[in-house]
Amino acid sequence: MKLIPNDTDLRGMxxxxxxxxxxxxxxxxxxxxxxxxxxxxxxxxxxxxxxxxHWQGCKPIDFAEYFRVWNxxxxxxxDLTVFVGLEVGFEKHTxxxxxxxxxxxxxxxxxxxxxxxxxxxxxxxxxxxxxxxxSEYIEAVSASxxxxxxxxxxxxxxxxxxxxxxxxxxxIMDFETFEPLMNEIIGKALSRGVRFEENTNGGGxxxxxxxxxxxAYKAAGGVRPVVSSDAHIANxxxxxxxxxxxxxxxxxxx
Numbered sequence: 650m651k652l653i654p655n656d657t658d659l660r661g662m663x664x665x666x667x668x669x670x671x672x673x674x675x676x677x678x679x680x681x682x683x684x685x686x687x688x689x690x691x692x693x694x695x696x697x698x699x700x701x702x703h704w705q706g707c708k709p710i711d712f713a714e715y716f717r718v719w720n721x722x723x724x725x726x727x728d729l730t731v732f733v734g735l736e737v738g739f740e741k742h743t744x745x746x747x748x749x750x751x752x753x754x755x756x757x758x759x760x761x762x763x764x765x766x767x768x769x770x771x772x773x774x775x776x777x778x779x780x781x782x783x784s785e786y787i788e789a790v791s792a793s794x795x796x797x798x799x800x801x802x803x804x805x806x807x808x809x810x811x812x813x814x815x816x817x818x819x820x821i822m823d824f825e826t827f828e829p830l831m832n833e834i835i836g837k838a839l840s841r842g843v844r845f846e847e848n849t850n851g852g853g854x855x856x857x858x859x860x861x862x863x864x865a866y867k868a869a870g871g872v873r874p875v876v877s878s879d880a881h882i883a884n885x886x887x888x889x890x891x892x893x894x895x896x897x898x899x900x901x902x903x
Contacts, residue, residue, distance in 0.1 A: 670718075699738070747798060847875070
C-alpha cells in the first residue's frame, strides 16, 4: 500500500464513491465516469466497502478484478484524476485483519469509517438514549484513530446523526455536549496527520462534520477537509458540493 500524500490537492474531486464492487451499490464504472463529467469534476476516488465481519451473505471483492477495472478506467480517461481506494469499516476486534488486507494491496487512498459500534448487542443504538448512543459512537471514532493501518481520511464523522430518530435540532451531535471526546478526536487526527471528509450524503443541510466541530479543529491547527459524496448511485456523485465548499470556506477560508 502506498497512499497518496495527505496534502494532495483533491479539490474538484469526489473523494468517496461506491460502485458495483460494494454490496450496497449497483453503479458501473461507466456510469460513474459519466456522472463525474456531468458534474464538471476533475476526478474521483473509488472507495468501495470492506467491513470485515459484515456483509457475510455478499460476494467478497475480487481485488485482482478491482484493480484491473479501475486502472483501465484511469487509462481510458487520461483527462480525469482517478485514485483507487477503499472504505474500511473500523472495529477493534477486526482491525488486525483489516490491516493485513489493506497493506497487502496497492491502495492509494483509504477512508477509515465507523459503521458498527454499539457495545450492547441487545439494543439498537438509539434505544440507549441519545447521550449514551452518541457517546459510544464518538468513542468508536476515537478508537478508529488508533487503527494499526494507515489511512487517508476519517469518514463521515457524525454518521450516527444520519439515521437518528430525533426531530430538528435534537438530532445534532453538538460539540459542547461531547467536548472532551471531540477534543480527543481532534488531537488524534492532528497527531496522525489525517484529514476529515465533509460528507454530503445526508443532503444539503446535514453537515458531517458540523461547523462547531470543524471550527474547534481549525483552531487547533486542522486543515480543510476534502469533499465527498459517499455516492452509491450515479446522480448522487458531486451532490451539494458547491454548498459544501462554501460552508468550508466560511470556516477555513479560501
